[in-house]
Amino acid sequence: MIPLARPDITEKEKQAVLAVLDSNQLSLGPKLNEFEDKMAAYAGTQYAIACNSGTSGLHMIIAALGIKDGDEVITTSFSFISSSNCMLFERAKPVFVDIDEKTYNLDTAQIEEKITARTKAILPVHVFGQPANMNDIRRIALKHGLAIIEDSCEAIGAEWNGKKAGTMSNAGVFAFYPNKQMTTGEGGVVVTNNENLAKLCYSLRNQGRGIDSQWLNHVRLGYNYRISDISCALGIAQLERIDEILAKRQRAADLYMEKLKDVEGVILPIVDERAKMSWFVFVIRFEPWIDRNLVMQTLLKRGIGCRPYFTAIHLQPFYREMFGYKEGDLPVTEHVASGTLAIPFFNNITEEQIDRVVAEVKRAIGYAAIPDSEARLKRRYELGVASDHAVVR
Numbered sequence: 268m269i270p271l272a273r274p275d276i277t278e279k280e281k282q283a284v285l286a287v288l289d290s291n292q293l294s295l296g297p298k299l300n301e302f303e304d305k306m307a308a309y310a311g312t313q314y315a316i317a318c319n320s321g322t323s324g325l326h327m328i329i330a331a332l333g334i335k336d337g338d339e340v341i342t343t344s345f346s347f348i349s350s351s352n353c354m355l356f357e358r359a360k361p362v363f364v365d366i367d368e369k370t371y372n373l374d375t376a377q378i379e380e381k382i383t384a385r386t387k388a389i390l391p392v393h394v395f396g397q398p399a400n401m402n403d404i405r406r407i408a409l410k411h412g413l414a415i416i417e418d419s420c421e422a423i424g425a426e427w428n429g430k431k432a433g434t435m436s437n438a439g440v441f442a443f444y445p446n447k448q449m450t451t452g453e454g455g456v457v458v459t460n461n462e463n464l465a466k467l468c469y470s471l472r473n474q475g476r477g478i479d480s481q482w483l484n485h486v487r488l489g490y491n492y493r494i495s496d497i498s499c500a501l502g503i504a505q506l507e508r509i510d511e512i513l514a515k516r517q518r519a520a521d522l523y524m525e526k527l528k529d530v531e532g533v534i535l536p537i538v539d540e541r542a543k544m545s546w547f548v549f550v551i552r553f554e555p556w557i558d559r560n561l562v563m564q565t566l567l568k569r570g571i572g573c574r575p576y577f578t579a580i581h582l583q584p585f586y587r588e589m590f591g592y593k594e595g596d597l598p599v600t601e602h603v604a605s606g607t608l609a610i611p612f613f614n615n616i617t618e619e620q621i622d623r624v625v626a627e628v629k630r631a632i633g634y635a636a637i638p639d640s641e642a643r644l645k646r647r648y649e650l651g652v653a654s655d656h657a658v659v660r
């Protein structure tokens with residue numbers, strides 16, 4: 268069995284966690300401050316507010332920006348559900364813009380037509396670790412007086428035009444669930460240069476306590492979004508190795524790119540020349556003449572972890588119910604989402620494992636090709652390929 272993801276925890280990380288357990292300060296202790304200082308230094312922002320998940324980080328920013336009932340936020344449907352749920356927590360409405368078929372990020376050319384008098388912000392997601400086009404997003408936000416919230420939960424260390432993901436907006440969020448580039452078990456961090464926003468996040472994280480932090484003085488509706496010092500200690504040790512971690516993932520991505528580049532029917536990730544990728548997952552896409560779900564079932568049976576990334580948010584049952592979204596609303600998002608598959612990808616994946624995954628993908632395509640489908644014949648014609656070698660039914 269080759270898993271889809273696997274955390275990379277060294278002896279140093281284990282020792283760091285054990286030291287906290289011996290310290291008698293399991294929450295709101297010195298490891299929290301140290302983690303926040305080091306995250307801010309890494310991102311190059313003035314403030315970092317650590318919390319118990321990426322989702323809580325996103326929610327705190329929405330709340331701190333005063334986004335509320337009836338407000339609209341422009342975002343993408345090709346994402347993990349929490350990048351939109353964070354608005355619903357404040358009864359604001361996500362307004363979806365379709366994506367670019369190459370990068371899978373927001374198609375910035377379609378943003379302006381979705382802006383209304385109720386629009387308060389744009390929330391781009393740096394999908395799979397590739398930054399969205401922040402030049403366009405910043406220009407549009409400035410022109411219309413909108414805030415920007417970067418969902419950088421998949422993109423720690425990524426860059427756009429030499430600037431770090433998460434730092435090109437009012438605030439950004441990184442997330443540390445075990446399948447992310449670095450982990451704290453569960454956790455997240457808000458990064459920002461805005462003092463007022465940072466202060467509000469500290470308060471929202473800790474039950475709405477006033478900034479003086481008097482224990483039973485609550486000045487606003489807050490939450491328990493605190494992260495333990497145990498998690499912070501793990502995060503500090505992981506952050507110390509972040510360059511090594513990202514380099515290992517780059518190597519794995521390079522190997523997949525090389526070994527899959529001539530496989531008929533597989534569309535590989537495309538990275539914009541202005542972007543520096545921080546590889547979160549490795550997602551391939553199948554051309555329409557390949558039944559993605561059948562590939563997935565075949566791979567799973569053969570012990571290869573895989574999962575469709577993502578299922579469009581606007582077609583999730585409760586989004587359909589709440590907002591009346593339906594098939595056809597976001598054609599590119601839906602087309603891309605029907606063909607994508609994340610394959611095993613983690614820091615210490617070996618070349619042998621990658622070879623096995625590639626061999627299994629090729630084999631599965633043989634089973635899952637829809638022979639003589641119109642799309643396939645057209646593709647073959649374009650490629651000048653005559654033989655049906657991929658079909659081994």
Ligand SMILES: *Cc1c(COP(=O)(O)O)cnc(C)c1O
Binds near residue numbers: 392
């Ligand atoms: C991981 C992730 C989050 C946050 O997830 P948590 O599990 O709450 O930490 C948010 N947005 C995206 C796009 C993500 O991939």
